[in-house]
Amino acid sequence: MTFLSEPEAYELLKVSGISVMPYAFATNVEEAMKKAEEIGYPVVMKIVSPDIVHKSDAGGVMVGLEDDEQIKTAYQRIMENAERAVPGGKHQGVLITPMVKGGVETIIGLGTDPEFGKFIMFGLGGIFVELYKDVSFRMIPVTPNDARDLIDEVSGSALFKGYRGEKSINISPLVDLIVSCSRLLESHNEVLEMDLNPVIIREDGALILDARILTC
Amino acid sequence: MSSDLSCLFNGQSLAVIGATTHPEKLGYQVLKNIIEGGYRGKIYAVNQKGGTVMGLSCYKSLSEIKETPELIVVIVPNKLVPGVIRDAGARGVKAAIVISGGFGESGNNELEQELMEAAKQYNVRIQGPNCQGLTYKPNFLCASWPLVTEAGHISVIAQSGTVGAEVGIRAQQERLGVSAIVSLGNKCDVNELDFLEYFAQDPNTHAIGLYLEGITNGKRFIEMVKNITLHKPVVTLKAGRTAQGRNAVASHTKSLAGKSEVFDGLCKQYGIINAKNITEFYDLLKGFAHIKPSKGKKVLIVTSSGGSGALATDEISEAGLDLVKLAPQVESIVKGSLAAHCVVKNPVDLTGDATAEMYEDIVLKAAQDDNIDTLLVIFGDPYSGVGEAMCRVKDQIKQNLIICYLGGDEVQVQETYIMHKKGIPVFNSPESAVRVIKELAEYGEYLWKNGCQGDWKYRKGEM
Numbered sequence: 001m002t003f004l005s006e007p008e009a010y011e012l013l014k015v016s017g018i019s020v021m022p023y024a025f026a027t028n029v030e031e032a033m034k035k036a037e038e039i040g041y042p043v044v045m046k047i048v049s050p051d052i053v054h055k056s057d058a059g060g061v062m063v064g065l066e067d068d069e070q071i072k073t074a075y076q077r078i079m080e081n082a083e084r085a086v087p088g089g090k091h092q093g094v095l096i097t098p099m100v101k102g103g104v105e106t107i108i109g110l111g112t113d114p115e116f117g118k119f120i121m122f123g124l125g126g127i128f129v130e131l132y133k134d135v136s137f138r139m140i141p142v143t144p145n146d147a148r149d150l151i152d153e154v155s156g157s158a159l160f161k162g163y164r165g166e167k168s169i170n171i172s173p174l175v176d177l178i179v180s181c182s183r184l185l186e187s188h189n190e191v192l193e194m195d196l197n198p199v200i201i202r203e204d205g206a207l208i209l210d211a212r213i214l215t216c
Numbered sequence: 217m218s219s220d221l222s223c224l225f226n227g228q229s230l231a232v233i234g235a236t237t238h239p240e241k242l243g244y245q246v247l248k249n250i251i252e253g254g255y256r257g258k259i260y261a262v263n264q265k266g267g268t269v270m271g272l273s274c275y276k277s278l279s280e281i282k283e284t285p286e287l288i289v290v291i292v293p294n295k296l297v298p299g300v301i302r303d304a305g306a307r308g309v310k311a312a313i314v315i316s317g318g319f320g321e322s323g324n325n326e327l328e329q330e331l332m333e334a335a336k337q338y339n340v341r342i343q344g345p346n347c348q349g350l351t352y353k354p355n356f357l358c359a360s361w362p363l364v365t366e367a368g369h370i371s372v373i374a375q376s377g378t379v380g381a382e383v384g385i386r387a388q389q390e391r392l393g394v395s396a397i398v399s400l401g402n403k404c405d406v407n408e409l410d411f412l413e414y415f416a417q418d419p420n421t422h423a424i425g426l427y428l429e430g431i432t433n434g435k436r437f438i439e440m441v442k443n444i445t446l447h448k449p450v451v452t453l454k455a456g457r458t459a460q461g462r463n464a465v466a467s468h469t470k471s472l473a474g475k476s477e478v479f480d481g482l483c484k485q486y487g488i489i490n491a492k493n494i495t496e497f498y499d500l501l502k503g504f505a506h507i508k509p510s511k512g513k514k515v516l517i518v519t520s521s522g523g524s525g526a527l528a529t530d531e532i533s534e535a536g537l538d539l540v541k542l543a544p545q546v547e548s549i550v551k552g553s554l555a556a557h558c559v560v561k562n563p564v565d566l567t568g569d570a571t572a573e574m575y576e577d578i579v580l581k582a583a584q585d586d587n588i589d590t591l592l593v594i595f596g597d598p599y600s601g602v603g604e605a606m607c608r609v610k611d612q613i614k615q616n617l618i619i620c621y622l623g624g625d626e627v628q629v630q631e632t633y634i635m636h637k638k639g640i641p642v643f644n645s646p647e648s649a650v651r652v653i654k655e656l657a658e659y660g661e662y663l664w665k666n667g668c669q670g671d672w673k674y675r676k677g678e679m
Contacts, residue, residue, distance in 0.1 A: 115431050116434035136481055137480065
């Protein structure tokens with residue numbers, strides 16, 4: 001069983017018709033500055049290493065980078081942190097993605113139940129996801145109606161309906177994304193687990209900010 | 217192969233292999249229950265020692281019996297079982313209920329393998345081994361324990377003999393009865409999916425209960441169950457909700473239980489009603505075997521007890537159901553029929569002055585309000601005559617009628633029997649009644665979403 005690297009995971013999502021944020025892979029500081037320029041500041045920088053699965057825990061994520069100077073510092077620190085976390089690991093470089101603000105943070109998970117097969121999980125994301133356990137499950141294939149039920153069942157889905165005067169958010173892109181994930185699972189038997197976390201739900205769509213895919 | 221199972225359920229002659237005169241042994245108990253359960257086919261008793269058991273002269277072996285029994289019930293020491301199956305198969309016996317234990321569950325995998333091969337070679341369908349037998353009331357068959365004599369419409373498939381037995385006992389005590397109880401045992405041949413398929417097409421089964429620990433083929437289960445729930449309710453109880461529960465299961469039948477959250481999601485997705493414990497399991501089976509899925513969530517309570525009405529109100533709002541206001545014209549009709557001190561809101565409180573006549577009158581009048589989906593009628597004192605009254609009411613109203621009877625002691629018991637005889641289940645707590653109302657509403661919604669509302673054919677004219 002192996003984890004795909006983040007760029008590989010995005011590639012798999014893309015070929016499955018799931019739109020992902022612009023991203024660029026860089027293996028040195030100069031390249032990182034160039035790619036950040038292309039994507040447009042502010043950006044996020046993340047370690048790409050097969051030896052590091054929990055990037056934040058290893059100090060492998062820096063957010064809100066505004067200019068070349070910050071890219072330089074961030075690159076060095078991320079590489080140092082990675083080396084400290086896994087000395088001699090295959091730390092290949094960094095991924096540059098746009099910095100996203102606002103919206104509701106969610107998680108879409110996919111897993112394999114030993115008895116019933118593959119399933120999709122949906123929940124409100126963020127760092128407390130495992131504490132609140134406000135998640136729901138459906139087996140694949142998931143229909144658009146199933147996807148809506150999946151979202152409705154989570155108590156935090158009140159946030160999409162305009163909680164306490166906030167604007168309500170259209171959930172159609174989220175429904176589409178869940179259904180597409182179900183299709184991806186159906187056509188890729190090798191995928192055992194997948195975490196899209198967080199997926200930010202905003203007025204302009206469902207934005208995947210991180211992807212972890214485990215294959216057999 | 218559901219057609220194959222027909223020999224198990226509908227055999228017209230049977231032999232108990234291992235019948236005995238010792239009352240403490242299963243070979244005695246099971247034969248006794250077969251006789252007292254009123255089995256109408258020919259019964260043979262087989263015991264190596266011969267003699268007489270319960271008035272039946274014992275054959276020393278199957279080969280001594282002239283006729284070939286269609287079914288055998290096997291209660292002999294484990295090592296003898298494969299031989300019994302081979303002999304029986306050679307004689308043309310089609311099915312065997314193997315109650316004997318001491319196979320895979322206690323590490324004797326080779327013996328179980330031998331049993332499976334014997335069954336395959338001689339084309340004998342086997343329930344078990346290590347099971348608690350089979351009760352099937354349409355064939356007056358109770359090759360099991362406890363003895364269930366009341367015939368009803370609930371069929372239970374249980375991986376644990378005790379869970380099935382407990383449903384049978386409750387249904388017997390309440391005179392509601394069951395259609396079938398099967399215990400799976402080690403599932404060396406017939407498994408839960410075969411039974412599920414059988415009960416899905418069995419006209420006498422109106423609700424299927426499934427107690428599961430591990431499942432034989434999860435994907436096949438999903439394929440089957442999503443078709444079944446479109447025309448017949450399936451209630452599940454699955455052990456292994458917690459990590460500790462899963463360990464208990466693993467060491468119990470050595471099967472792995474899946475994650476409960478995933479199973480909960482699966483149930484919602486495919487219209488399965490999932491119970492959390494034995495009490496819910498029984499209540500839901502009782503409700504679903506007799507009451508149709510409801511059109512919506514709007515409930516009106518008619519009660520004589522303010523306290524029970526208040527408790528039911530709490531349960532209803534927690535369950536996400538709606539307590540509706542009566543339509544103004546219906547409200548004034550109801551008010552006009554009651555003394556001034558009665559409260560005509562929701563709940564409609566008839567107070568301690570209530571009588572069976574008053575209940576009948578008010579429920580019929582309230583039912584003129586088409587907006588109501590379910591009428592929850594609570595009897596909170598020993599009211600006589602309400603059983604007959606509700607039987608009359610049920611035939612005249614469109615809404616679902618859910619009865620809750622508590623605080624009524626002996627009278628309650630007698631009135632409950634009357635309603636159960638007419639297929640109106642009576643629940644003895646507001647929480648049980650409301651739980652059933654909630655699931656009936658959700659099931660109705662599921663059917664509607666899947667294009668099945670109104671296509672609820674199997675019970676038409678049967679109740």
